[in-house]
Amino acid sequence: MMDINRRDFVRLAGLAAGAGIVLQxxxxxxxxxxxxxAALAHVDPELRPAAKQILAMTSQMGGIDAQHxxxxxxxxxxxPRLPDIPVREVRVPASGSLPEVTVYVVNQRDGEKRxxxxxxxxxxxxxxxxxxxxxxxxxxxxxxxxxIVSVEYRLAPExxxxxxxEDNYAGLLWLYRNADMLGVDHSKIALMGESAGxxxxxxxxxTARDRGExxxxxxxxxxxxxxxxxxxxxxxPPYIGVVGWDAPANRFGWESFLGVEPGSNSVPAxxxxxxxxxxxxxxxxxIGVGGVDLFVSEDIEYARRLTEAGVxxxxxxxxGAFHGxxxxxxxxxxxxKFTAAKFAALRRAFGMQPIATG
Numbered sequence: 001m002m003d004i005n006r007r008d009f010v011r012l013a014g015l016a017a018g019a020g021i022v023l024q025x026x027x028x029x030x031x032x033x034x035x036x037x038a039a040l041a042h043v044d045p046e047l048r049p050a051a052k053q054i055l056a057m058t059s060q061m062g063g064i065d066a067q068h069x070x071x072x073x074x075x076x077x078x079x080p081r082l083p084d085i086p087v088r089e090v091r092v093p094a095s096g097s098l099p100e101v102t103v104y105v106v107n108q109r110d111g112e113k114r115x116x117x118x119x120x121x122x123x124x125x126x127x128x129x130x131x132x133x134x135x136x137x138x139x140x141x142x143x144x145x146x147x148i149v150s151v152e153y154r155l156a157p158e159x160x161x162x163x164x165x166e167d168n169y170a171g172l173l174w175l176y177r178n179a180d181m182l183g184v185d186h187s188k189i190a191l192m193g194e195s196a197g198x199x200x201x202x203x204x205x206x207t208a209r210d211r212g213e214x215x216x217x218x219x220x221x222x223x224x225x226x227x228x229x230x231x232x233x234x235x236x237p238p239y240i241g242v243v244g245w246d247a248p249a250n251r252f253g254w255e256s257f258l259g260v261e262p263g264s265n266s267v268p269a270x271x272x273x274x275x276x277x278x279x280x281x282x283x284x285x286x287i288g289v290g291g292v293d294l295f296v297s298e299d300i301e302y303a304r305r306l307t308e309a310g311v312x313x314x315x316x317x318x319x320g321a322f323h324g325x326x327x328x329x330x331x332x333x334x335x336x337k338f339t340a341a342k343f344a345a346l347r348r349a350f351g352m353q354p355i356a357t358g
Contacts, residue, residue, distance in 0.1 A: 044320030122195030198224025232263030241294030244323025290321025
């Protein structure tokens with residue numbers, strides 16, 4: 001059975017409230033019996049050990065709110081980096097009077113023409129860092145033989161959606177304009193992000209379409225955070241969104257990001273991918289999500305709308321998988337299949353040969 005320590009748990013960017021607080025749909029952490037039995041019954045059996053450990057830690061930690069935000073940020077872990085995949089930190093210019101943006105360039109090799117990925121990290125728009133994702137991105141770059149640029153965008157609530165969007169676009173534009181120096185093929189650039197990073201990638205795909213400066217071959221949205229109405233004005237069954245990221249955390253993340261009450265009429269549609277009316281002309285999409293992830297319904301709906309807008313879209317829903325399962329239970333069958341499907345979508349977008357399977 002896999003062990004998950006406190007730092008690994010914090011890396012999921014946030015969960016639910018401490019002991020005695022009711023989780024989404026009335027699943028209380030009460031004494032006696034197994035308070036999570038109903039939710040765990042819907043989790044894939046192979047993923048239940050990890051889910052149980054996450055829920056146990058949830059009961060001992062504070063919630064995702066302004067009071068605990070500084071502590072959670074301070075505890076953001078970083079796995080040891082691989083020695084053979086280079087990572088370098090670069091300051092890149094932004095438009096106008098906006099401040100420079102820090103990016104991390106992973107797996108650059110001069111004199112080559114390989115695919116490139118602009119990556120945006122997860123963390124509910126309020127947590128996480130590009131720096132802490134270096135090991136994960138090294139592994140991805142090795143698998144795909146590509147260059148990855150990950151943006152250290154400004155976090156909410158200190159910076160709202162428009163600020164982080166400009167940070168991410170500055171990173172994308174720098175990648176495109178410096179492709180020759182980075183050993184990247186201009187015609188093979190994709191976006192990728194997990195959770196809130198998936199929401200950022202979706203917003204970045206929209207911005208790239210509207211500004212017309214950078215062509216994209218794919219937006220790989222990994223359990224993306226796309227709709228502020230989830231968990232606020234739109235409720236889900238009580239077994240969905242219990243492990244990994246819940247409705248209270250989601251409301252706080254969106255309120256911090258948008259600066260207004262999520263689900264309200266005052267929400268700026270430009271900051272919420274799911275509220276965009278016109279999805280035509282966006283880059284092809286791969287969307288992957290777990291069947292008990294809080295974001296499952298909004299991700300399915302976004303895939304439907306992309307498809308109906310004429311955007312080639314692949315949707316993968318993994319039964320019984322919770323938010324972030326591929327990271328904390330990476331050696332399980334569901335996680336391996338999920339990651340393989342993600343890599344296969346990127347390889348197709350890059351025009352690479354598929355990996356032969358026995």
